[in-house]
Structures are given as C-alpha cells and as structure tokens.
Amino acid sequence: DGGITQSPKYLFRKEGQNVTLSCEQNLNHDAMYWYRQDPGQGLRLIYYSQIVNDFQKGDIAEGYSVSREKKESFPLTVTSAQKNPTAFYLCASSSGTGDGYTFGSGTRLTVV
Amino acid sequence: KQEVTQIPAALSVPEGENLVLNCSFTDSAIYNLQWFRQDPGKGLTSLLLIQSSQREQTSGRLNASLDKSSGRSTLYIAASQPGDSATYLCAVRRRGGGSSASKIIFGSGTRLSIRP
Numbered sequence: 420d421g422g423i424t425q426s427p428k429y430l431f432r433k434e435g436q437n438v439t440l441s442c443e444q445n446l447n448h449d450a451m452y453w454y455r456q457d458p459g460q461g462l463r464l465i466y467y468s469q470i471v472n473d474f475q476k477g478d479i480a481e482g483y484s485v486s487r488e489k490k491e492s493f494p495l496t497v498t499s500a501q502k503n504p505t506a507f508y509l510c511a512s513s514s515g516t517g518d519g520y521t522f523g524s525g526t527r528l529t530v531v
Numbered sequence: 532k533q534e535v536t537q538i539p540a541a542l543s544v545p546e547g548e549n550l551v552l553n554c555s556f557t558d559s560a561i562y563n564l565q566w567f568r569q570d571p572g573k574g575l576t577s578l579l580l581i582q583s584s585q586r587e588q589t590s591g592r593l594n595a596s597l598d599k600s601s602g603r604s605t606l607y608i609a610a611s612q613p614g615d616s617a618t619y620l621c622a623v624r625r626r627g628g629g630s631s632a633s634k635i636i637f638g639s640g641t642r643l644s645i646r647p
Contacts, residue, residue, distance in 0.1 A: 452634075461620075462620075467634065477634075507572075509574055509575065511575075517562055517563065517582065519563065519565045519577055519580040519624075520565065520575075520577070520622070520635060521577065522567075522574040522575040522576070522577075523574050524573060524574040525572075525573065525574045527572070
C-alpha cells in the first residue's frame with residue numbers, strides 16, 4: 420500500500436540536543452511538507468519542498484532545518500535553537516496543484 | 532490573504548442525527564478544498580477532495596459541497612455514529628504563481644462529539 424511513514428511515533432529530546440524526525444513516502448509525490456500542531460491550535464507550516472534538492476521556509480521555520488536529497492524522503496531536524504519544540508509534527512505530500520494532501524501519522528516530540 | 536474559518540469550534544449531537552459542518556474562505560481563487568478527519572493523537576485522514584470546478588463530492592454517509600462564489604463549503608454527515616467523533620478540518624489550496632500554489636490553508640477545525 421502507498422502512503423507516508425513517519426518515525427518515530429514518540430520522541431524525547433533533552434535540552435540543547437538536535438533531533439531528526441523521519442518522513443518517507445512511496446506515493447511518487449513531488450511535493451512534501453512539514454507541519455507543527457500545538458494543543459488547541461491549527462496546523463502551522465514549517466518547511467515545504469516542491470522538488471528534490473529544493474525547499475522553502477514556511478511560516479515558522481526558525482529553529483528547524485530540512486533536506487530533500489531523495490524524492491521519497493524529507494527529514495526534519497529540530498535544532499537546539501528551537502526554544503519550544505514540544506509539539507505534534509505532521510508530514511504530508513502531494514503530487515500537484517490539483518491534488519489533495521496525504522498525511523503521515525505524526526511524531527510527538529517532548530522536551531525532557 | 533486567504534483565511535479559512537470553521538464554525539462552530541465544537542459540536543455535540545445525539546447518535547443518529549444528520550449534521551452539517553461549515554467552512555468559509557475569503558478568497559475564491561482556489562484549486563480545490565479538502566476535508567480531513569483527525570482522531571486524538573493521530574494524523575489527518577482525507578475524507579473528500581472537491582476541485583474548484585465541482586459542486587459536491589460524496590463518500591458513503593459523507594457529502595461535501597462547494598460554493599466558490601460565496602466562499603463556503605459544508606460537510607454533511609448522515610445518520611451520525613459515535614465513531615464519527617473526531618476533529619474535522621477543511622483546507623483550501625489557493626491559486627497563484629510560484630510556491631504559493633503549493634501550499635494549503637487550514638481552518639482551525641470543528642471538534643465533533645456524537646453522544647450514544
């Protein structure tokens with residue numbers, strides 16, 4: 420079955436530590452996205468990529484970094500510069516402007 | 532700037548009732564509108580995708596309509612069941628050049644509770 424796989428499902432980060440969230444899709448989609456969701460708030464766009472080796476900042480990119488070396492993969496690194504990283508992170512992909520989004524099951528990141 | 536609004540923020544109805552969730556958007560220049568369902572602690576599941584040229588889409592007990600001229604969409608759920616309890620989000624994909632066409636704008640969602 421085609422879909423998006425996010426791992427791990429739960430992640431704990433110590434203060435000052437960088438962590439990387441994985442997102443892999445086998446849908447042959449060109450575009451991929453990272454969103455952050457906080458309790459009681461909507462989804463906010465962190466980064467997105469429309470094509471391999473290219474990506475753009477979203478609305479809340481500070482403290483995050485991404486790479487897009489392969490079409491199937493769009494990992495998100497939460498750096499120590501992100502002061503409030505505890506949140507639910509969602510990855511999505513899309514094949515074109517006329518198509519909808521497909522989402523992964525999310526990664527819950529907690530700072531300990 | 533495109534803004535997407537969902538009212539009410541929360542809704543509780545008894546099992547078996549038909550119900551309507553609302554979504555409004557400020558800019559009618561869109562490619563499509565998508566309805567999602569989100570269960571607590573889970574990702575988003577796509578329910579229905581309506582292209583800008585379409586008026587409605589149906590899937591089982593769900594029917595979504597789109598009126599671009601008025602900037603509105605509704606999600607109709609027939610014969611509601613406790614398993615329908617979840618947060619429902621709508622999202623629009625706006626027309627425009629360059630990277631703006633790649634992004635979708637989400638509403639804040641309606642939290643639906645179906646009472647047995």
